[in-house]
Amino acid sequence: MADTANNRILLISLGHKDFFDDMFESLLARLSTGAKLKRAKTNKSALRFLTNEPPPRAVIVTDPALIKHEALLVRSHVFRYIRNGGTGIFMGHFAASVNPPDLQNFFNQIDLPWEAGSYKRLTHRLTHTLNPQGWEPSPGAVELPAQYTQKALFVKNVRPTHALYQTTPNSPAETQDIAPEILHNPNEAAVAVATVGDGIAAYLGDLNGEPEMTTITLALCGL
Template sequence: MATNDDRPRVLLVSFEFMEFFDDTYKPLIEALSEKAAVQRVKTANPAIRTLEQDPKAVLITDGGIANELGKYGRVWDAILAYVRRGGTAIVMGHFSSFVKPDNIKPFFAKAGLSWERGSYHRTTTTLNRTNAGPMADKLPASYSQKALSVSKVDPAHVWYASTAESVVESHVFAPTSAHTPSEAAVALAVVGDGKLAYLGDVNAEDGSNDAVLAMCGFL
């Protein structure tokens, strides 16, 4: 997926890459590829070298860094340095499915965020239009997603979250409330001069793909 073209670059950091990622996220990758040169790295040194070139956006596509923070801590430090000088990094894809729950808090703590593991279920989430800013009119007002939310999220960082009307959407169990204040399925925080985001969706819903494109400035 490396390329020599001179378009803006989007870097996929995939230290625990699974082959079915490309099938699941094919619509997103194709949409990104229309706007940018998409490059994937699976090891530390190429990741750090590419980060030094200030790509347009960085997508952390799995839990590799968080699950092995001792091994990949210097890459996470390099990503955070890139963000603080104005970059955009998005934690998404297989991260929410395969990150070890106890690794979420220390991972985000290095960015100065209090985010922790939250609820995991399918429910309809609603966009916080104020936080999404100019992108709000281009994003779905709400959509159903099965997601691992993060908790202890500052209200100013929430993009998509449950509301008081949200219920757990299940074919097996009766609907119960899915609303937990301070949680978000999609969140974006300002870190230094840049942005760090999280998408907990496990199924690559169209609304989540749109959120990624918006955060990258491509929607």
């Protein structure tokens, strides 16, 4: 584990829904075991946690309320935190509830061309294969799963080196009436990780909080 002086993980949940804690119970438990987990549900508390020293080892944005105009100051601090070497993770209800045009504008603000891609419904569950060209966790962090079956909102316009989990033409679908090659788009990723300034931004499109999401989030946090 990394140095305890920088062992805080901040959840920014400005649009928090109570069922998030039930849906992502395993993730929250694992994060709490490996780090000091803090949660901000207001702009004021988010700014306080973001400006405390040392900065968090990771910031996890759990819903799309950060995109709203009222959160402009918090959003600018999150982007500054990432550019200065932090890890920003956008997942959970962020992916499930975001308005597609807002998603594109949001990532454009940190010079990423990502925008909302296809939505693979439950009946089209695909196995997303780990991209060997993509981001790798720090030594000592949990090992990334080689495959990940999920229902997800994909992002598109993703560079090959930024696509951590994506489908292949041979990814199996649950239904037999749609050919996997139709569902496969090499321009899209269910999990994308990119360098932004001195830090990284990660998008996890999983809508149901599969076990692999927990593992990947822990790896992104260096746990």
